[in-house]
Amino acid sequence: MDSLIAGGLSGAFEGFVTYPTEFVKTRSQFQAAGVKPSTSSPVDIIRSTIKLHGISGLYSGCSALVIGNALKAAVRFLSYDSFKKSLLDKDGKLTAPRSLLAGLGAGTTEAIFAVTPSETIKTKLIDDAKSASPRFRGLVHGTTLIIKEHGLSGLYSGLTPVIMRQAANSAVRFTTYSSLKQFVQGNSRPGQSLPPSISFAIGSVAGIVTVYSTMPLDVIKTRMQGLDARSQYRNSIHCAYRIFTEEGLTRFWKGTTPRLARLSMSGGIVFASYEQIMGVLGKFRDA
Template identity: 30%
Template sequence: MSGGGSSTSRSTRDLICHAGAGAAAGAIAATFVCPLDVIKTRLQVHGLPSGQRGGSIIVTSLQDIMRSEGFRGLYRGLSPTILALLPNWAVYFTVYEHLKGVLHSDGDDGHQLSFGANMVAAAGAGGSTAIATNPLWVVKTRLQTQGMRPGVVPYTGMVSAFTRIIQEEGIRGLYSGILPSLVGISHVAIQFPAYEKLKSYMAKRDNTTIEKLTPGHLAIASSLSKVMASVTTYPHEVVRSRMQEQGQARNVAPQYSGVLDCIKKVFQKEGLPGFYRGCATNLLRTTPSAVITFTSYEMIHRFLLQFIPQGEEKPSPHLNSNSNSHVKPQKANRDNSKEESDSSLQQSQSQPSKQTRIPLGNKEQLASRH
């Protein structure tokens, strides 16, 4: 996740590599862990099933989904998840790398940004991404949870979900849960700086560079940073999911009037553990997801940097003006050196005549001495 170069062509190439690698890695990870994501979202919204013990919740949930909805139920919401990842990572890395470049240019002498500066860049990128992609996450949440509400007319797909949400709830429905999503920037504000610092520590410990870290090192850094961020910020995900899910049923009043009302009711009904429903499942999902996402991202990014040719940097006008200002002095120096060489040539041509007389004189002197 290194910063881009100074030239426009290099910056564009770096941003394309960041966005492309991020989207591809995110799509791979989303496909791999989608069943766990479905279980986590349903636990966040509806809590534990009655009479269910926590030890077998994952296995039991998988069996229930397979029995009631079939194999397809394990991949509810995968299409909007993958679709959301494309603009999600494109926006995120565009803003993230730009902010890192701005913070570097504002007096950061070292190559590695400080933890605080990295938090600012990650938070700014996270806020932009949340606003741009929130409608897609609302659709994903609705598709993943509609199987648990038999009284609701189900969406037939992504287009049906978008159309009905706009018709029944307006644009506001697509931005359900936007406030907790914005609070969720604290997640990336912790995860990305921690990831950068862990990579820097490992590179320094092994006396190498960040770009040459092995996939094993990247897996350790990504898993530790993800666990740290997930445990710290998980309660906001519960509130966000519940805010996004409500409004799916027709002619039913929303259960929560707002974010504060949602927090109050969850705490009154379920206590503090209610804010951590599905956290264990989430950790089982986010740990391999983070490993797959970040390791794939780094590997794909390195490949794209080699695959996409780097544009030639055009000399700046300042450099051209400086180079032009030196043309005449250099030409004058060449002319002076030419004149000096011509004069020395003339001297060398006249010098042999003197040299032919000197040996003769020397011979006469030697003869007279003998």
């Protein structure tokens, strides 16, 4: 239960703080091939969005992400802790391969139960917001229209790449974080909580490693959840094929800068806040 509460609170906080970078990343991934760098850069996207919709435009789809992030982080940490406990060796330690396996399980679980619906809604809201006259008037209205036009299955657009991305995300992030945490703790502080600054630094490094290793899956996921995805791509493999043949290999790393900014911050924020909340909950439980 502590993992559920701490994960949910840390996820919601991280989602709100870092949302503008997620908005810019998603918008940049929708840019057509051949668009001049000067018109598709993160700075230009921010300027054009503010010009059309004001500062609030950078938070289009934010509610979906914050709610989804809270649920995602809660499911992620709860499932990771569950997998981790079942994979501990006879000495009570979690080796890197077993941490990787626990991360894969946690990522798959969160993709099915939390990430795909919230990411689908968020992505469609951002895609719609780039027009001068958006159709969606907010989270509730947008979700209602998506379900009305595509059914409940419309909330699961891009399920396969989301599962692949989240499984890879969690596997890389948790393994990197756990390995670095064990290295920092050494033999002098096993099992003890780290200071927030150190947790933040380790979490940030884990976020950076995660970005570069999983970016292609994130691009495919975004394209598959766009408003016109059904008319453009038959499936995730066809989407990847078209991106590669029509736009080039480097297109799979489009949006790396804003995603790097978000995940390096999010990794630090989530792990640091999670460790602190778990500490507070532990004190209440022991009181």
